[in-house]
Amino acid sequence: MKKALHFGAGNIGRGFIGLLLHQAGYEVVFADVVPTLVEQLLAEKAYRVITLDDDVQEERVTGVRACLLDSDACRQEVIDADVITTAVGLGNLGGVSAVIADGLRLRKEQKQEAPINILACENAIRATSQLKERVLARVDDSLREWIDTHVGFVDVAVDRIAPNREGYATQPLDCVVERFFEWDIEEPALKGTLDIPGATFVQDLNPFLERKLFMLNGAHATAAYAGFFKHYRTVLEAMQDAEIASLVADVQMEAAEGLKHRYPSLSLDMLRTYAQAVRARFLNPHIQDDVARVGRDPLRKLSADDRLVGPLRLALAAKVKTPALIRAIAFGFHYNNPSDEAASKIQAEIQQFGIENTVKRITGLSESSIVDAIAEQYHALLRASHSDATHGNEV
Numbered sequence: 001m002k003k004a005l006h007f008g009a010g011n012i013g014r015g016f017i018g019l020l021l022h023q024a025g026y027e028v029v030f031a032d033v034v035p036t037l038v039e040q041l042l043a044e045k046a047y048r049v050i051t052l053d054d055d056v057q058e059e060r061v062t063g064v065r066a067c068l069l070d071s072d073a074c075r076q077e078v079i080d081a082d083v084i085t086t087a088v089g090l091g092n093l094g095g096v097s098a099v100i101a102d103g104l105r106l107r108k109e110q111k112q113e114a115p116i117n118i119l120a121c122e123n124a125i126r127a128t129s130q131l132k133e134r135v136l137a138r139v140d141d142s143l144r145e146w147i148d149t150h151v152g153f154v155d156v157a158v159d160r161i162a163p164n165r166e167g168y169a170t171q172p173l174d175c176v177v178e179r180f181f182e183w184d185i186e187e188p189a190l191k192g193t194l195d196i197p198g199a200t201f202v203q204d205l206n207p208f209l210e211r212k213l214f215m216l217n218g219a220h221a222t223a224a225y226a227g228f229f230k231h232y233r234t235v236l237e238a239m240q241d242a243e244i245a246s247l248v249a250d251v252q253m254e255a256a257e258g259l260k261h262r263y264p265s266l267s268l269d270m271l272r273t274y275a276q277a278v279r280a281r282f283l284n285p286h287i288q289d290d291v292a293r294v295g296r297d298p299l300r301k302l303s304a305d306d307r308l309v310g311p312l313r314l315a316l317a318a319k320v321k322t323p324a325l326i327r328a329i330a331f332g333f334h335y336n337n338p339s340d341e342a343a344s345k346i347q348a349e350i351q352q353f354g355i356e357n358t359v360k361r362i363t364g365l366s367e368s369s370i371v372d373a374i375a376e377q378y379h380a381l382l383r384a385s386h387s388d389a390t391h392g393n394e395v
């Protein structure tokens, strides 16, 4: 039986990647940093994936094993794995890279000649390439050469909304997902073959990855930050607000104009249809997805290549006007959720250095007309939130 080692046994790890690998006939071994989660997986050896739609479906993933990230057991699992996947959060790839580097060293020492593919399923531009850099920084020339011939670092785009389990799960390992999924895998980087029914193999990932990150995640973040501003708890509530829904649609179409300009394979009609389908998914009445989950870590989400500033830069390069993206970014800077560590850091930075300097540092944007426009929108939001107590917020 083929073996998949998956780092990160969370929502998307269990509910999407683990499920598809299991259905593709792999034995799935999870590596995580939370001891109780590893213990539960070891004890149960199985878990349920619940699909939230008109008809609720349940699928069972069986025969799973688990190990702690920084353990010899985990390094050993690398030796005979056929594929390695991750869904740990972009900021956590450092620890994963150390274990993978050690495991690949053992693989080489044990003269394991079979190819292995590594796919980082994180919401980011070319997360696997970022992981590869980290792995290569930890190895000597000889192992680097071996990696070149034996290891495929394959960039992917992953799309499936897997919200928090609260309100749905009855068992500790249950996870919940929407029915839709898309897993795009950049085929040319594969070593050998990878057979995952349901995955889409593409020659150039960029249009797929940027379409997903900018038009789904960017729109989702917009709904989350504007929703938080208007005191909504979930994305569904936010999307039922006509002003937010309209802002989200405008953000998508500004991103679409930029994408169409950059990738001739993407037509505006195609992107409009994609945008509508995404918004329909946000309006799935069976999914209660907290704006706090979707908006989590605004420091990452407001960075230069990510879901809001990435499409802004693309649209600006296409000479497209971007009032909606600018407003969405301002909502991100105004996201003063005290339970989000990154949001608190942004608020502290704004207090100390002012909004313009903070925008420049976090987004990498330097053009003063754009930075000023974001700052202006931010100040408008501040004023509106100060009068909120008596009048309610207006988007």
Ligand SMILES: NC(=O)C1=CN([C@@H]2O[C@H](COP(=O)(O)OP(=O)(O)OC[C@H]3O[C@@H](n4cnc5c(N)ncnc54)[C@H](O)[C@@H]3O)[C@@H](O)[C@H]2O)C=CC1
Residues within 6 Å of the ligand: 007, 008, 009, 010, 011, 012, 013, 031, 032, 033, 034, 037, 069, 087, 088, 089, 090, 092, 093, 095, 096, 121, 122, 123, 158, 159, 160, 161, 162, 163
């Ligand atoms: N939830 C979703 O709808 C989707 C999430 N993603 C991406 O998947 C990644 C994970 O997201 P979620 O599953 O939602 O988060 P999550 O918080 O539910 O799961 C992350 C898991 O990774 C574990 N972890 C953290 N650091 C680790 C490390 N160094 N090694 C091994 N395990 C580690 C955590 O303990 C947790 O179990 C993120 O990059 C996210 O952007 C992508 C598409 C959909």
Ligand SMILES: O=P(O)(O)OC[C@H]1O[C@](O)(CO)[C@@H](O)[C@@H]1O
Residues within 6 Å of the ligand: 123, 158, 159, 160, 161, 162, 216, 217, 220, 221, 293, 294, 295, 296, 297
């Ligand atoms: O997982 P991140 O990057 O923090 O952002 C949350 C986003 O990722 C997803 O969980 C999956 O793409 C979306 O539901 C949401 O837009």
